Amino acid sequence: MSTAAHLIDQESGLDAYPVVREISSLLNRSAQDLDASLATGERVALCEAVRELNAQSEIGDSAAFYGQQLLLSRIYGLSTQLPEAPTAEGSVIVQEVLRLLEQATMAAEDAMLEPGALEAAPTEPLAFLSWLKKLAREHRVYKHPYYREFIRDQATAGDLRNYVIQESVVDGRFDDLLAMMQVGTSGAAKMEIAGNFWDEMGNGDPTQVHTHLFNQIFRVFDIPADELERSLTANALLSGNLAVLLCRYRHLYPEAVGFLGMTEWLAPDRFVQVVHAWERLGLPEIGIVYHKLHITIDSKHAAGWFHNVVVPAAVSERMRHAIARGTLWRLNSSARYLDERMPDLAAR
Known part of the structure; x- marks a missing residue:
C-alpha cells in the first residue's frame, strides 16, 4: 500500500x-x-x-x-x-x-500464542535461555526477508524513510523504556539495565546519546514531528504500545525482560542490512551512525541481558512463563509488522 x-x-x-x-x-x-x-x-x-x-x-x-x-x-x-x-x-x-x-x-x-507454548519452557535456567534462543531462531521473523532481501538490496531512499518512521516507536525512545523498566529491580539485573541505559546515554556525552543519534535520521530525510504519528501503521503503533505497556507496570516486568531482550538480540542482524542499504544508496553518513553503533553494542547488551537478567530470574516458574510470554509477544508482533511491509517486496 x-x-x-x-x-x-x-x-x-x-x-x-x-x-x-x-x-x-x-x-x-x-x-x-x-x-x-x-x-x-x-x-x-x-x-x-x-x-x-x-x-x-x-x-x-x-x-x-x-x-x-x-x-x-x-x-x-x-x-x-x-x-x-x-x-x-x-x-x-x-x-x-x-x-x-x-x-x-x-x-x-x-x-496468538500456541497452546502449551509457555509450559514447554525448561525449568533449568541455562536450558531455559537456550530454549528462548531456539524459539527465536525457529520463528518465521528470524532473518525476515523484509530485512534480508528488501531493505538490503531493493529499498529506495523513500523506503528507508518510511522504515525509519515506523521504527521510531521503539528505537526512538529505548532509553526511556529502560528507565521505566528498571524501577524496583536490584542486584545484577539492576546493574545490567543501568549499564545498558548509560550506553544509551552516550556514556555521559550528550552528542552520543542514542536517541539524539537516531533523530539525525529524521534530519537526513526531513521528517517533521507532525508527520510521525499520521504515518505510523497499526502494527507499528502496536510495537510501541507493547513496549510501553510492559515497561510501565511492575507486574509485567518479566514480560518486559523477554520483550526488550529479544528486541536487542534481533537488532544487530537487522541493522547490518539497513547499513548495507544506506551505503548502497550513498546517503549521508550522519544518518547511519545509530545503526552502525547498535550492530556492536546490541550484541553486547543482549549477551549481558540474557546472563544477568534472564538467567537469574529463570529460577522461578512464574518468571520463566512471563519472560517467554514477553518474548513471544515480541516475535509475533514483529513478524506481523514486517509481513505488512512485504507487499512492497512482492511488487518489485
Missing part, C-alpha cells in the same frame, strides 16, 4: 469510529476539569464505544485495530512526553479507557 493510500485508509477508519477522535480531544484538558465535567452517562457511553472498538478489532476490522492502537498510543503519550500545557494525565475516565484498551491488546497477543 502506498503512503497516500495508507493515510486515506486511516482517515476513513477514524470516520468509522468517532470515539477515537472524541477521546483524543479530551486528552488536552486537565484531569480535574475533565473528570468534573463529564456526567456519568457520558462516561458510560465512552467506555461502551471503546468496548465496541475493541470487539471489532478482535474480529479483524483493520480500521478498528488502527483506531484502538492510535488511541492507546495517544494516552501513553500523556505519561511518556513532557507537556507544554495541562493534560488529562491522571484522569479517572482516561484511566478507565486505558485499561480497556490495554486488556484488549494483551488478550489479542495471548490469543
